Amino acid sequence: MKPDLRSAWKNNVLVGDGAMGTFLYQKGFPVGISYEELNLTSPEVIEDVHRSYIEAGAVLLESNTYSANYDKLSKFGLEAKVAEINRAGVRIARHAAGETGYVVGAVGSIRAGKRANLSSSELKRFYAQQFSALLEEQPDGIMLETFYDVEELHLALRSVRKLSGLPVICQLAVDETARTLDGLTLPEAFQVLEQDGADIIGFNCRTGPNGIKRALKSLQGSLTLPASVYPNAGIADYVDGQYRYGASPEYFGQMAPVFADMGCRIIGGCCGTTPQHIAEISSALRGYVPQPIPEPAVKRSTESITVHEPLGEDRDRNGGEPNLVDLVKERHTVIVELDPPRDLDITKFMKGAEALRRAGADALTLADNSLAVTRMSNMALGSLVQTRTGLRPLVHVACRDRNLIGTQSHLMGFDALGIDHVLAVTGDPARFGDLPGSSSIYDLTSFEIIRMIKQLNDGIAFSGKPLKQKAKFVIGAAFNPNVKHLDKAVERLEKKIASGADYIMTQPVYDPELIARIAKATAHLDIPIFIGIMPLASGRNAEYLHNEVPGIQLSDEVRRRMQGLEGETGRAEGVAIAKELLDAATAHFNGIYLMTPFMFYDMSVQLLEYIWTKQGRKLSPLFR
Template sequence: MKPDLRAALSNRPLVGDGAMATYLYQLGLPVGVSFEEFNLLKPDVIAEVHRQYAAAGAEIIETNTYSAQHNKLSRYGLEKKTEVINAAGVAIARNAVGPEAYVVGSIGAVRGGAGKNIRTATVKRDFEEQIGVLLASGVDGLILETFFDLEELSLALSIIRKKSDIAVICQFAVEDPSRTRDGIPLPEAFRRLKAEGADVIGLNCRSGPAGILRALETIPKDIGLPLSVFPNAGIPDYVDGHVVYSATPEYFGASALRFANAGARLIGGCCGTTPEHIAEISKALRDYMPPAQEEATKESAHPAVEVAVEPTAAEAFDDGTPVITEPSIVDLVRERHTVIVELDPPRDLDIRKFMAGAQALKDAKADALTMADNSLAVTRMSNLALAALLKERVGIRPLAHIACRDRNLIGTQSHMMGFDALGIDHVLAVTGDPAKFGDLPGSSSVYDLTSFEIIRMIKQLNEGIAFSGKPLKQKAKFVIGAAFNPNVKHLDKAIQRLERKIAAGADYIMTQPVYDPVLIERIADMTKHLSIPIFLGIFPLASGRNAEYLHNEVPGIQLSDSVLGRMSGLEGGAGRAEGVRIAEELLDVAMEHFNGIYLMTPFLAYDMTVSLTEYVRSKSKTTSGV
């Protein structure tokens, strides 16, 4: 007979299971439906998923009941089946894995990631109904997962504690690694949940292993409860019409050891994970022994943090209103090495560091400053507003990304007309990451346009024709860029896609970062027939953890074994210095083949891209463009 779940967790790290909904999607089941209804419609499929996770080594199996609440099921007309769906979820899991594994009832937040205005009485009703059914069905424990706010998680926990002394796992989903969405510091939130009766406290979803580990390291070692982690398999991407996740099972195995060393006692997977990911976690933890105390202390002394760079004085900003004149970026790059630098818009209302970085990059003679359009579907300040400020205060050319995700046809044309009125004429057209994977997952992804169509439509504005086909009173003057990811298995197919963007009207190309000199040379050879210039992407690495994160969790980025090896274990100043050295070596190769250089700034550490911009300028004096 297996021990009580609390006792098991106090002895050693246990292996949790992986994703249900995204794994069902990978198996070919449709999106836009209630996956919990499959407890009634396709019980054999749900049972087989449970069996696969158990066979992979999962010791804790979650029921397929995450969204099986009255309010959520009502979207599909299933609210009257709430009880039967939850009871079926427990029975399927129990019958599939038998007495060897722990079966825990999965309960998600009623309000969810978008923070919708659902009355507390409704939330309480839904929790009481679902919790009552799960308890009556004989689960070994309950897991409250993907909660954004402490208030809602505390409400669910209080309802459980009034009904039962069963083991309860509480997990937050956080975007900021230090606090919940309602602003409570994680250590404080964890202590409050402990006082309210939680048995295990942890984190899941929203981030891959790197982000979850960063958040876990903010939790004091004396919290006094087992910790749990269920990360996503990196950041999702669209590939050939399908959503895919980039983090490999092997990376999850290596991450499991880091989690265990950081104090986690329950380790599983969330969105994008599969039985293969869980098998690697199980393998890594099979004979796990905690590190010596001094080694654990040494490890915790170096948490992954964003690079802190002191901004320059505000007096460095220009007081006048400089005017950006021709030539365009395309004109410049045909004559000499030309540098575009990406600087992320802030996620809050403080623009001082951003503007200081912009001034420093202008002083280093960057040719343009580019800003993403809520990249990774994470809400940031409008790049339209920042582009206007760059022109007014700094006098550097702004280059704004335009994503298809957030605006319909009306909003997109209105947005472009605003850019034209402000004289911001350089843009990069991108598809945009799906909204459901960002910091407001309840928001909608619009996608009225593809990246090909938005290029054509913006080009149409240059002809003085509105999206509707009606004539405008004057012509726009947009110089339109297109994105290119060369870090793919079949580069020839990626170039064919690129040719379609050129045919749609793209004036220049900006690539994802490349970390392999051989690939740089291959890109140059395979794109030499193209008629428009390419700006090759270089992203300096900030640390060993940053390198691992980019390689394993971010779509479109691959690091060579050599780069990963050189960055391994480096943090702080040593990591940034080595990252700059690697970038300089890549620039030496890139500048032999491309006049266009696209530098990306990590964590607003603009001193790194300032140094690299100056490096390009110094090399340009002795290196002729191609």
């Protein structure tokens, strides 16, 4: 009879298997399907992959259940088959492993480094459902793999520990920063996981053997548990429509004893690895006798771990000028939106910005390709507005156009330029814009991007790496009050505030009664709200906004008044309606958000003058 898994790795280095997903991809199974569903539809294919790794020398197999949780399977309409798929995955691996091999139930991160907007209770429910199904088939252990942050891995580990005392292997996915996405150093992360009951802690995915070797080096002297490593076969290259990995099987064979010497008791492969890679690992470790895991050189503290330390000194980049959140507490404050141009001529835009500055706008806000229509970069224009006019730019940052890499890079650029007021928005889907063939990214939701920008303010990069100084972003969130159930919209708004929003900017409102209702429904909120007012340019403009633009709803009275009006007559009536709305808005809110239609900035100038006259505010000659 084979020893239990804990006994097996105590005095031996166990050879794990290699990739499942990328190996299936190489065998012709396309990206975009559920590989876990193959446990039911093509079990012979999955067993053949498992057996190829056993024949190569692996003694530890992972079940094909990495993404077999409710959240991931629901994207394929398979949420009702969570238990069936997981149970089948263990059975198939067990059959391939035979009498001498071990099987661990593989469970992957649900958030997958994207900070998905899932509550802790949802995550607990999804993990408990998957663990329960796996454990019914009596695997030799559980492997929690490819977790990017300790918070989620901590939750998953505690969930499985409530159900079973089986061995649990925990694997983080880290890069060269040697920190988790939530900012913990690796010794800190290992300490948390050890205290939670992990049996083995290690690394997989995200990097090749060299990157994982560096991560292990950062732990030398503090390892108190055996480690496991499943590196990728180097960095993937995209050639002729296919992903290719360059690290050779021979290289994996050379690295295997190195990992074993560093305290690893399980060594396998992740993305891009094949049975050939596992065969080289097995050959290199034949006859290897591991040394006992040494006692840690420095005894670990039992005190709670501090994740983020203050980094650098705060910078005052506004010369003592208050930010909008502080300013709006003192007096009525007006943000004016001016859309970046759709061509390369910025002459009219800059004239408009200067006119709005002279009229007393407190900030100029620039959308980020609103309605998915391609416009000039708001980063470039924001910088020009700031340097040429002295008017504060407030830039929108849409989730649609940039992945995590591009989003952080974009924000770092704003920080370098001294642009520190931003509005986080989801962004309209690309297929409805002027380039319908382009892709919508949506790596982040509006909730997540707010949290990530706040993380930059803490001096922590999206990767968890500490930065040399902290950003100073003042972060706005969008609010659409033009809905049937205002209370539900406010609940969603509360979540954005909980994520870290500093102020709120609403969609345009065209009903004084709704403005009063918004004031009452948000009276309990402790951050400022800027009520959106957009003057209408014509009757056609009014009907288009009401019927075709998401988040905008005009009252019947406003539509009646604008009906049939065009040109100067239409704009004059639009300004008159906007003034009435401003009377209602300024009675309840200090924050006003004017949206300029069609570059008719003279309409916004008239409204600014109306606001300041009503408030009795005289502008400094510097504005003129």
